[in-house]
Every structure is written in structure tokens, then in C-alpha cells.
Amino acid sequence: MHALHQVYRTFFYPHSFRLALPDVWAGFQVNIKMMVIAEALVLVLALALAIVRGLPGPAAKPLRALAIAYTDFFRGTPLILVAFIVGFGVPGLQLGYISNQHVIVYGITALTLVYTAYVTEVYRAGIESVHPSQRAAARSLGLSYWQAMRHVVIPQAVRRVIPPLLNDFVGLQKDTAIISVIGVAEATQLAQQFSTQNNDFPSLVAAAVFFILLTIPLARFTDHLVAERERRERAQAF
Amino acid sequence: MSTNGNAPFVHMRGVSKWFGQLCVLDKIDLDVAEHNVVCLIGASGSGKSTLLRCLNRLERVEEGEIAVDGQLITDERVDVNALRRKVGIVFQAYNLFPHMTVLQNVTLAPRKAGGFSRAGAEKHARALLRRIGLESKADEFPDRLSGGQQQRVAIVRALAMGPKVLLLDEITSALDPQLVSEVLNLVRELADSGMTMILATHEMGFAREVADKVCFLDAGRILEEGRPAQIFTEPREPRTREFLSRVLEAERLA
Numbered sequence: 001m002h003a004l005h006q007v008y009r010t011f012f013y014p015h016s017f018r019l020a021l022p023d024v025w026a027g028f029q030v031n032i033k034m035m036v037i038a039e040a041l042v043l044v045l046a047l048a049l050a051i052v053r054g055l056p057g058p059a060a061k062p063l064r065a066l067a068i069a070y071t072d073f074f075r076g077t078p079l080i081l082v083a084f085i086v087g088f089g090v091p092g093l094q095l096g097y098i099s100n101q102h103v104i105v106y107g108i109t110a111l112t113l114v115y116t117a118y119v120t121e122v123y124r125a126g127i128e129s130v131h132p133s134q135r136a137a138a139r140s141l142g143l144s145y146w147q148a149m150r151h152v153v154i155p156q157a158v159r160r161v162i163p164p165l166l167n168d169f170v171g172l173q174k175d176t177a178i179i180s181v182i183g184v185a186e187a188t189q190l191a192q193q194f195s196t197q198n199n200d201f202p203s204l205v206a207a208a209v210f211f212i213l214l215t216i217p218l219a220r221f222t223d224h225l226v227a228e229r230e231r232r233e234r235a236q237a238f
Numbered sequence: 239m240s241t242n243g244n245a246p247f248v249h250m251r252g253v254s255k256w257f258g259q260l261c262v263l264d265k266i267d268l269d270v271a272e273h274n275v276v277c278l279i280g281a282s283g284s285g286k287s288t289l290l291r292c293l294n295r296l297e298r299v300e301e302g303e304i305a306v307d308g309q310l311i312t313d314e315r316v317d318v319n320a321l322r323r324k325v326g327i328v329f330q331a332y333n334l335f336p337h338m339t340v341l342q343n344v345t346l347a348p349r350k351a352g353g354f355s356r357a358g359a360e361k362h363a364r365a366l367l368r369r370i371g372l373e374s375k376a377d378e379f380p381d382r383l384s385g386g387q388q389q390r391v392a393i394v395r396a397l398a399m400g401p402k403v404l405l406l407d408e409i410t411s412a413l414d415p416q417l418v419s420e421v422l423n424l425v426r427e428l429a430d431s432g433m434t435m436i437l438a439t440h441e442m443g444f445a446r447e448v449a450d451k452v453c454f455l456d457a458g459r460i461l462e463e464g465r466p467a468q469i470f471t472e473p474r475e476p477r478t479r480e481f482l483s484r485v486l487e488a489e490r491l492a
Contacts, residue, residue, distance in 0.1 A: 141347035
């Protein structure tokens with residue numbers, strides 16, 4: 001009983017919880033802000049990069065190589081390192097406007113750089129999963145390469161990759177916590193400060209709860225999309 | 239660009255194509271007159287599909303010349319998108335766009351590449367769909383249609399661009415037997431209306447009925463060509479005879 005009580009006092013003590021909540025919530029709004037902006041940027045940039053990676057012909061080879069180098073580099077580098085490099089390195093460059101941004105901007109930049117590399121691969125898998133006969137059919141009707149991509153290939157590819165894409169976004173949401181290392185006052189950092197001051201942990205548990213509450217609806221939505229697609233595909237194969 | 243005098247509408251001279259070491263088309267000569275229907279017959283792998291795909295530049299040829307409507311399409315500088323608006327193709331597996339409704343499938347190319355307004359393209363598409371009895375399916379997605387219906391939509395999708403020649407690549411091969419006739423009836427109608435068509439087909443009875451000319455392909459060559467009555471009743475080449483007797487036997491067993 002004593003041990004259980006200890007656990008209760010250390011992690012779930014309501015009084016500490018209540019005291020920590022305003023701070024942690026204020027911090028979590030920063031997490032939400034970072035994740036929303038980064039996700040929007042990643043969606044667009046990763047698609048562009050995936051398209052570049054799939055460009056046909058020898059003329060596009062340097063562009064393809066560049067896109068490959070990008071994904072290799074940023075998929076291979078831990079986010080925490082990218083965060084340090086961008087968050088401390090870029091201001092150190094003293095490049096005027098670029099070096100004088102709010103620290104959140106560097107955090108969002110680091111998240112975007114890393115997750116664009118992941119999501120590019122997701123998009124690329126989707127584009128490659130569209131059967132070549134679809135492209136042939138579109139081109140045969142007189143549509144240009146870009147028109148075939150825009151109206152036939154990409155819409156089908158995006159639909160197929162929504163579940164794995166949302167999965168990556170769950171990862172991104174959690175990884176906003178890592179941005180605390182460059183001094184962004186987000187939920188994890190504020191919770192930890194609170195925890196150190198008061199020598200207990202409910203503030204950290206509160207931060208965890210916020211992350212979970214945000215992730216669960218996204219996870220259920222992903223499940224729903226997967227189930228929906230399975231149902232449709234079964235109906236098709238009757 | 240326009241049809242000039244008596245020159246054939248589709249004209250192939252010495253066309254060869256390789257996939258790596260494999261010669262898939264071997265010095266093909268073929269002429270198709272306007273308003274004529276030409277059927278390509280032959281075993282799988284004899285080069286029928288590849289021949290069709292060269293005519294709209296889905297495949298490139300290594301040797302020889304192809305002219306369509308007086309335009310040399312083997313020229314590197316040819317505008318393939320313009321060419322393909324003139325040369326429609328329908329595939330064995332229909333290849334409808336699964337994320338679009340029937341109407342969107344039919345109107346996409348006219349709107350984006352044919353210079354039609356949305357309203358104009360839709361009006362035209364609905365008229366074409368009415369003609370094949372599928373106007374009620376205009377707002378359905380392809381997976382709600384039977385194979386025969388999907389293939390008829392694919393034909394209409396090609397027709398919506400107003401092509402001057404239609405290439406049909408074994409368009410009934412993926413269909414259940416009871417769905418074949420609805421598709422062939424549509425092709426028959428098109429033939430009667432004077433559409434220039436080149437068909438790769440395994441439907442010998444149909445080829446005999448609609449074709450002005452039948453070509454037997456074997457290992458990438460046109461081994462024999464002639465009027466259907468001649469090819470089907472008194473083929474000159476032993477290979478043609480062998481092929482036809484095998485096909486007839488298969489049909490008897492079916």
C-alpha cells in the first residue's frame with residue numbers, strides 16, 4: 001500500500017496537477033502551433049520532392065540525385081541534431097533576417113526538414129503504386145506528363161498514402177517535444193521546469209496526457225480510413 | 239496534317255522494334271485506308287499490342303517510318319500530345335480512372351487537352367453515354383460497373399476526343415463471355431459509321447465480319463494479310479493455318 005501511495009503522490013497528486021496545468025497547457029499550445037505549421041509545410045514540400053524524384057529522362061538526373069541526397073541526409077540525421085544545428089547554428093551565422101528569427105521558427109524548420117524526408121518516401125511509394133497503365137491511359141488521351149500527374153497519378157497516390165502519412169504525423173506531433181532542447185518554451189520544457197521546482201512529476205504526466213489526447217483522434221481517424229478502404233476493396237473484388 | 243489524296247491514313251514502312259535483345263516488331267509494312275477496319279490476329283507475344291502502341295507513340299520504334307494522316311510520327315519533334323488526340327486507344331484492362339466518376343473519366347481529356355469548356359465537354363459526354371445506354375451511370379464510379387460497361391465507357395472516353403483513328407487492343411479479352419457481345423456491338427456500330435479502326439483481337443468471328451483487312455502476325459512480322467474471306471478460308475501460310483486451327487479448336491472446347 002505504501003508503494004502505491006508513493007506512486008500516487010509522485011505522479012498523480014491532484015493538487016500538483018492543478019498547479020501545473022496552466023503552464024503546461026500554455027506550453028502545449030506552442031506544440032500545436034509548431035506541429036500545424038510544420039505539417040502543412042511538409043505536405044507541400046514532400047509532394048514536390050517526391051515528384052522531382054520521379055521525373056523521367058536523363059535531363060532530370062541531377063534533380064533526382066539532389067532529391068535523393070536530401071532524403072538520405074535528413075532521414076539519417078537524428079532530429080535532435082538537426083534541431084541543434086538549425087537552432088544554434090543559423091543564429092550564429094549572423095545573416096541578418098535569417099539569423100534573427102524567433103526560436104520557434106528554427107524549431108519548425110528542423111521539424112519540417114526532417115519530416116519532409118520521411119513523407120517524401122511515403123508519397124513516392126504512393127506514386128509508384130499507381131499502375132503504369134493509368135499513366136498510359138492518361139497520356140493516350142492527349143494529356144501532357146504534368147496533366148497526367150496532376151489529374152490521374154497524384155490524386156490516386158495521395159488517397160493511398162493517407163494512412164501512412166497520418167502515421168508520420170503522429171510522430172511529428174510527439175517530436176515537437178524535442179524542440180525544447182533549443183529553448184522553445186513548449187509543454188515538455190515547462191512541465192520539466194515545474195517538476196524540478198516542486199520535486200514531483202504530475203506536471204510531466206499532464207504533458208503526456210495532452211500529447212496522448214491529441215494523438216488518439218488521429219490514430220482512430222487513420223484506422224477508420226484503412227477500414228474504409230479495405231471495405232471498398234473487398235466490395236470491388238466480389 | 240490533312241488527308242492527302244489517296245495516301246493511306248496509317249502508313250508503316252520497315253518498322254522494327256526491340257525490347258533489349260528481343261525483336262518484337264520485324265520490318266512491319268502496313269497500310270490502313272481511311273474508314274477501313276484492320277484486324278491484327280496472332281498468338282500472344284506476336285507483336286499485335288506493340289504495333290498498336292507504336293501508332294500513338296506509347297512505344298518508340300528503332301527503325302522504319304510511321305505516318306498517320308500524312309504526318310510522320312516517327313519524327314522526334316512530333317507533338318505526341320497532339321498526335322494522341324487524333325489517335326485514340328482502348329486497352330484490354332479498360333484503364334478507367336478509378337477515382338473519377340464515369341462522366342469525369344470521359345470529360346477529363348476534352349477539358350484539359352481538347353479545349354472544351356466543362357459544360358461543353360459534359361454535354362458531349364452525356365450524349366455519347368446516351369448513345370451506348372449508360373447515361374444513367376454518368377455519376378457512378380467505375381467499380382460500380384460491370385466489365386462490359388467499363389469497357390464501353392473506355393471506348394466512349396477515347397471517342398470524346400474526336401479521334402480520327404481508333405486502336406483497340408484486345409478489348410474483349412478481359413471480359414466474361416456473356417459481356418463480350420455488348421462491347422463488340424459498339425465496335426460494329428463504329429465500323430458502320432466509318433470510323434477508321436485497327437483492332438488486335440482474338441475474336442475471329444468478329445474479325446471476319448467487320449474487317450476490311452486481316453493481318454496475321456507471327457514473331458513480330460506480318461506473315462500474311464488479305465481480305466478476311468481469304469485469310470480465314472484459304473490461308474496461304476502454314477503458320478496461319480496452324481494458328482487458326484488451334485484457335486478454332488479452342489473455341490470448340492470452350
